[in-house]
Amino acid sequence: MHLYDVWFALIAVLWIGYFFLEGFDFGVGVLSGLLARDESERRVLINTVGPVWDGNEVWLLTAGGATFAAFPAWYATLFSGFYLPLLAILVCLIVRVVAFEYRGKRDDARWKRIWEHALFWTSLLPAFLWGVAFANIVRGVKIDSEGEYVGTVLDLLNPYALLGGLVTLALFTFHGAVFVSLKTRGGIRERARVAARWAGSATAGLALVFLSWTQSEGGNVRSLTALAVAVVALLGALAANQRAREGWAFTLSGVTVAAAVAMLFLTLYPDVMPSSLNTAWSLTVSDASSSAYTLKVMTWVAAIMTPLVLLYQGWTYWVFRKRIGVEHIPA
Template sequence: MHLHDLWFILIAVLWTGYFFLEGFDFGIGILTRTLARNTTERRVLINTIGPVWDGNEVWLLTAGGATFAAFPDWYATLFSGFYIPLLIILVCLIVRGVAFEYRAKRTEQRWQRNWELAIFWTSLIPAFLWGVAFANIVHGVDIDRSKNYVGTFWDLLNPYALLGGLVTLALFTFHGALFAALKTVGEIRDRARAQARLLGAATAVLALVFLIWTQAHTGDAWSLAALVIAVLALLGALGANELAREGWAFILSGLTVVAAVAMLFLALFPDVMPSTLNPDWSLTVSNAASSAYTLKVMTVVAAVFTPIVLLYQAWTYWVFRKRIGVQHIPTAH
């Protein structure tokens, strides 16, 4: 296996980890307006991700940094062509972090309500735009012979990409509802399972159409296998949710995210950004990669530090593994 192939796999793993973790993270943010009925319940939901949301974003930083170092042409074309949606996502993530930190700094209802609205919108918008971005990457965009994106922002809002955005929005919210059911007690836990039932049904319809469309456009046998796993895992998550097996439901919804993202990267390979103008102008793992020496150094660094990151994140989730409910929120809050 060539090092550029290995780094394509590693970047796919990083994006998969990001969507698995930040997926339920975004879902919780969205559910603060659709599941929680009052400020105390919103505080419960926020507390379920309070110790981990910033750690989840490490995966995004690492994925972006790895793409920059391993595939600089891919990074340059992606971030210049998708500048507006990626800038919107970045602004949302900044405001979202501020909202988590500032919401409880003052006790006025208006202050807290405004920051809660910020959490909702800055969770919903990135959840949608990430789907739009990755759908465009897989489907292909207008790239010329100089590896430059020559389309417009509006070209990115095509039917396939918009459907991809709806899929990630629904899937992340479903993933978040199952996480809420896993991490809470009492009435909010029951309502989380009820919402997960509806969200899962909507996700199944949207995802099936999107994944079949992807498979028909650029899929192969490997991507078809990932599609089947994603569909079966989603159905299994719905079944486990009906049986009130929140742990299994969350694991299976996570497997759905993993398999769906894996399918996109399998359908994309060996391209990293296909050109719709001329297939010969597409960016591939070979013509967009850094030098062999750069990839070799990166491989050594990744082999040393990746296990450390995984260990401290796993430890964080273990420490904060217990369920919480409204009874755990002090009256002052």
């Protein structure tokens, strides 16, 4: 196994970590406009992710930086071809940060409503657009012999990609609902369980079609195994949610996210950007990677720093592990 194979796997792990963690963040943002009945409950919802949302986004920065350093040709083609969708995601993430920080700066109902609407939409849109982007990467896009994207934005809005966007939106909403039921108490906990049941059922229907489509188009034995794990985990999460076993439901919904993302990368490998014009023009892990020396230095840095980051983030979740309710919200 070459270092570029290792770094492809590491980048896949980074994206799995990002979607596992930021996935429930997005879900909570979407549910903030649906579950809360008053100001106190809205504050409870926001406070469930308040201590951790910024740490979760570190995984995105690391995944992007690792792609740039390990596979510069992949990074260049991806960010030039997907410029507008990725820019839209970036703008949403920036506005979302502002919404978290600015919502409580003024004791004015209209001011708070503005930022609550911003939080809702800037959680919903990235949850959808990430699915569109990754579906297009797996499906293949118009890349010419020079490794440049020659399609348009409309080419990215194909049925397969739009279905992928709906899958990630439904899955992240389900993941967020399970997280809310795990982190809260009282009426909001019960409503989160009901929301998880509906969102999980929608996810099951959409994901079965999308993942089966993916498997039939370019899957292999490894991706089929990941698909089976995703299906079993999702059914288990739904069953655990029905029995009010929130810890198991959240664990299994996280396994669903991880297995689904892993399936996409297993389907993609050894390509990193397949060409829909000519398979010979596809970017692969070998021809899109950096030099062996660069990958070696990156491996040493990752081996030293990654455990420290994981320990710190794990400690953060441990400190803020307890449930919260409206009784914890000061008047």
